[in-house]
Amino acid sequence: MTRKGSALWNPYLAGVALGLVLFATFFATGHGLGVSGATTSLTAVGAAAVAPHLVGPGSYLAGYVRMGLNHWIEWEVLGVAIGAVAGALAARRFDPMIDGPTRLGPLARLILAAIGGTVTGFGARMAMGCTSGMGLSGGATLAAAGFLFLIGFFGGGLAAGFALKPLWRGGE
Amino acid sequence: MVGPLQLAGPVSGLILGFGFGFVLENAGFGDPKKLTAQLRLTDWSVFKVMFTAIIVCAVLLTIASGLGLVDMKRVFVPSVYFWGTLLGGVGLGVGMAVGGYCPGTCVVGLMSGRLDGLIFLLGVGAGTLIFNGAYPNIKFWAYAQTGPNAWTLPQLLHLPAWLVLLGLLAVLVGVGGLTAVSRGPGKREA
Structure with a gap:
């Protein structure tokens, strides 16, 4: 592409x-x-x-x-x-542009972005930080919390990523 | 001059944030297709950029602390709230797989022209409000602390910091080597 x-x-x-x-x-x-x-x-x-x-x-x-x-x-x-x-x-x-899963139209892309953002907003308060504040910055201080966060992030992300592969694939 | 310098003002925020945003954009992290490709294991950039940055910064902090240039007692190290930290991480992973971003990268996506980045950002606000409503029911178990304050991997594993750093470097080199083989022309998702 x-x-x-x-x-x-x-x-x-x-x-x-x-x-x-x-x-x-x-x-x-x-x-x-x-x-x-x-x-x-x-x-x-x-x-x-x-x-x-x-x-x-x-x-x-x-x-x-x-x-x-x-x-x-x-x-x-x-x-x-x-x-x-x-x-x-x-x-x-x-x-x-309206970016997102290659197989979906603009409206469906925006709906997925809204759902993903909502889950993310809830998760970031749950973890008291996001990918940058907890994963990156926590990891750089060698905080156990940073790596526990990253285990959850990649674990949950890979499971959902493979489940949603039919939607997103072909975009790279 | 011993850090941290406690520069909490707008200028330090704007300059350091500029560097952060500029690097993220040039790494391609405003693109939700590239970010989610990491979660399908067809593009390892997210892992490589994050792990390299963590190791570079951790090595510099360790050296600077050893030389007395940074007082690590005044550097913020997050504590472990086991279920909150772990499940929050799961939420950010799932959120990225579904919506294409995390809170920082949706700003980068928005600023490179993507409307879906703005919608994701508004979703983050909605999720924050939902958490605000749910907080009385989850604070007791999600925010129960595990281990001492500012628990670090060297303390948890009873290993010196340099050995932990070497282990992280081995993971980066190992994963980088394994995933470099499958790169090149003709790469397709199965």
Whole structure:
């Protein structure tokens, strides 16, 4: 399958670059890179604006509402967004589309994205972190939690990945 | 200058996040077909990038700590909440297999033009709200801590850090070697 834009980086070189950014993050801040902390804060603040009864005192998200949005991880995720669009534009890979399983139409793709995102959002709170915050950053401190997370991630992912192979295959 | 420097402001967040997003995009991780191909074992990039990054960063942290350049007591190391950590991981794996992303890569997908990345991100918000509702019923078992605070693999396995790092490197080299054989032209999904 042909793709637009420049070739991707070699995965080992991309891994070295990511490891250096991650180390710089630990050195600068004392913690690693994360994303779901920011999505959780955004959800909490958004819910407080439109449906405050969901995030009232004593609820899980109440503390996130109090913290607000002006903290490091929100700025970091904004940086991720800027870095990603810069990378996509520089490599001429920016391409408006509805991506997803090759055998499905646009609406079915968006429905699957919504379902997958919902499972992911629940899972990230369950684990108190996502692939970057728990798997990558936890793993880099050699935390047992990081590797336990990765066992669950690849175990659940492979089981579901093979079950859904008829939908996605042929896309690489 | 001994780290961590406790730079918690917008500038450090924007710069480090920029690097994170730029690398993820150039690794191809804004593409849900590439990400899910790892879960069908037809593309090993996710494993290679993550494991390489973990090893590079862990080696640098170990060296910097040994030289007294980083105070590891002030570096955040997550604790194990066995069922929460494990089942949460399963949720992220299943979520990626179904929807194509994780919370970070859906932002990268969105910023490279993919509407499904935005929908996945909104789904993450919905899942967070569902968790908020379910929290009173699951917090007792999901957030029950296993082991000491900030439990590490060297402590768990009673091995020195360098040996654990060598073991991780052996896994990366082994998997990398085994999966390099099947690459090249003509590769197809069976």
